Amino acid sequence: MPDQLLFAMEVTLNGLMAGVLYALVALGFVLIFKASGIFNYAQGVMALFAALTLVGIMDGQVPFAHLINAIFGTDVHHFGWNVPAILAIALTLGVMVLLAILVERLVLRHLVNQPDIILFMATIGLAYFMEGFGDIMWGSDIKKLDVGLPQGISETVESATDAIFGYGFFIDRLDMVATVIAALLVIGLTLFSQYTKQGRALRAVADDHQAALSVGISLRFIWVLVWSIAGFVALVAGMMWGAKSGVQFSLSLIALKALPVLMLGGFTSIPGAIVGGLIIGVGEKLFEFTIGPMVGGATENWFAYVLALAFLVFRPQGLFGDRIIERV
């Protein structure tokens, strides 16, 4: 096989795996949008906040240490213990559920029946609040997240591909694990929504609020549930991203990458979020690989948006989104 084609294949594989992360973030958006019609601007910050909390708990960091020290003149930073990854993940999940309850209590409940734009603005407020809150709680330094996921280039893949093609692919093991975890997450969510009572209720609310109310579903409960699930998805995304590039503010910006994914996949489609994520991931890597050198590189910063815009022109409802037909 010609070398160029092999390179392209390797790039495609790497693109697929980057796409998985985009898909995860987009999935969080879609879940909340479907269930409540809210575009949750804070989804990316939720991923950052979840990752910060996870690191904080694992390292035994004292929350609000700066604040406490400033007020009481103390000098506390660490509890002096480390929490095992599994336990820390469970605790972080608890924090995300708590967050969901607070969001419902303090924000959503007071904004029922408000226009969508008001709710959208509320989530912008929420995003900035959580960003600052995460800062005060855990500090703003870049943190290393090590939940024990395998790192580095997979030698198995390298030697296997070397044997087949005479060219070893460089695939990050973390990316492979992330892909598996993301797949499990999606399968889990699908089973949940298809086969449990809560899942059925969630689908019902996503489909028609009024009808859902009439069959005895509590909207507040569903909001807490769906924000909790979105928090869980954010935690998984934050964990993967954090393990890869460290936990830092820029993590919240992956939310911006989710936007083109959503334009491609549609705001209401879970398969759309996944396929959209993969297309953007592969597209930007291949584009960088083929066209990048001609235009001086760094195309990954803007390619996704251009692709999404081009897409918007031809299929505004996205790949899988519901066809928009205006009633006249």
Place this chain on the structure above:
Amino acid sequence: MLDAGTDGYVTEDGRKIGGVLMEMKNITLRFGGVEAIKDISFDIREGEIRAIIGPNGAGKSSMLNVISGFYVPQEGEVWFRGQRRPQMKPFQVAAQGIARTFQNIALFEGMSVLDNIMTGRLTQMKSGLAAQTVWLGKAQREEVANRARVERVIDFLEIQHIRKTPVARLPYGLKKRVELARALAAEPMLLLLDEPMAGMNVEEKEDMSRFILDVNDEFGTTIALIEHDMGVVMDLSDRVVVMDYGKKIGDGTPDEVRNNQDVIDAYLGVSHD
């Protein structure tokens, strides 16, 4: 005149009607300056088919929405099963055994007929998420009971042939029937139907009338329904409330309201002054 004493009465066709199931006392509902319901009182008795009729905009749907918790009246009391009902959300009302359909059909368009009807069972499902996940005894028994009820309703309303069909693809008349099926799946004590026959052809109306009578007869469900077709109302209902411009202008057996001068005037469009 039928004897509407405290312990119920016997209808002309020999059905026994029980005591008061639901009582609306001096209900007033306003939207801004519009008074949709003005100081209306009436009751619904156990086992009864109670109709609410009146011209467009009379406040009929609003009344049904008050009963089902979608609207909160500014004044008045709602009594259910002998107890004053505190202000409730629609989901709490549903949990009390009151199911409903809507004037403009509210189905889950993205789901199949079967899934739609299954959502009607949500109020009857008590087992927790953990039990469901691992499919423990209680969850399993519940699921079996749910299936049984849903199958019975599907048979009853003769919709076996469309059980797997996505609701969005059904014609209007069948959608109305599926919506009724979903409400029935909840095994309601009181069933509220907002214009169950609107937009149907004669044959579909006859089917729907038969289903409503059979539901009342076989499941013993109390039914309150809004309907425009006077012929249908006269055939189906035991007692009728007549509304006009938010006010109650008549209440009694079909024959009584038919001969009520206020009702005749309202329907003939005699000017209000």
